[in-house]
Amino acid sequence: MFNQLVPILLASGSPRRQEYLARFGLEFEVDTADIDESVRSGESPMDYVRRxxxxxxxxFLEYSDRIALITADTLVLLNGEIIGKPKSQAEVLPMLELLNGRTHEVITGYGVFLGxxxxxxxxxxxxxxxxNPLGMLESYALDPxxxxxxxxxSIQGLGTFLVEGIEGSFNNVVGLPIEELLxxxxRLNVIRSKH
Known part of the structure; x- marks a missing residue:
């Protein structure tokens, strides 16, 4: 679909982000950094995502003179409060109960660094x-x-039944707003249209 002009390093272990880039024919290496993902006191959701x-x-910035570096982070926000990833199976059901029957926001921030x-x-x-009835939440919460x-x-997986609808980008909810990223x-001449 695109001609790739610059090598890409995806600094994300997310299989969903990797699938999106691969789906559009992009070739890339994957590497990740071990960082502290805890929210700092007084940090706004947008500041957190950007950080x-x-x-x-x-x-990986030292390599960005010869590669396009892509990073991303996704968070769920309910009434201004960040809902993170569950640290254990025991945290899944309480999170689902919190979101059940309500509207929340999904914010994905990403960066592209090139030179x-x-x-x-x-x-x-x-x-x-x-x-959703409690039994449905409980059943889903037992799944890995x-x-x-x-x-x-996971809106694109079994968790799709939990969702009534979305406003905005479905791909963003999955974890990468591919429309904007492409x-x-x-614009940065990392890729160009095949013509």
Whole structure:
């Protein structure tokens, strides 16, 4: 679909982000940095997402003169409060109960770093959870799928039944607003249209 002009390093262990880039025919290496993902006292959600994007990039910036470095972070926000990833199976059901029958926001921030060029962007989508019976939440909470997901659900997986609808980018909710990212990669001449 695109001609790739610059090698890409995806600094993310997310299989979903890797699938998106691969789906569009992009070739990339994957590496990750071990960073502290805890929210700092008084830190706004947007500041947190931006800090995560920059901290994930930091160990690899020395290579950005010859590669396009892509980092991303996704969070779930309910009434201004960040709902993270569950640390254990025991945290899944309480998170799902918190989101059940309500609308929350999913914010994905990403960065593209290439030489002296840098793009930082945040994309927000709204997700409306159905008012699911407790038995459905309990059944889903026992599955391993929610464990590495912000908000304890996967909209593109089994967790799709929890959701009544979304406003904004579905891809953003999955973890990478590919529409915006492709625009930025085109603008930075990392990729170009095949013609």
């Amino acid at each position: 995560m994007v920059l901290e994930k990039a930091e160990p 002296d060029q840098e793009v930082l962007r945040e994309v927000t989508s709204k997700v409306h959870f159905r008012d 799928e929610p464990l590495d997901k912000a908000g304890s659900y 625009e930025d990669l085109l």
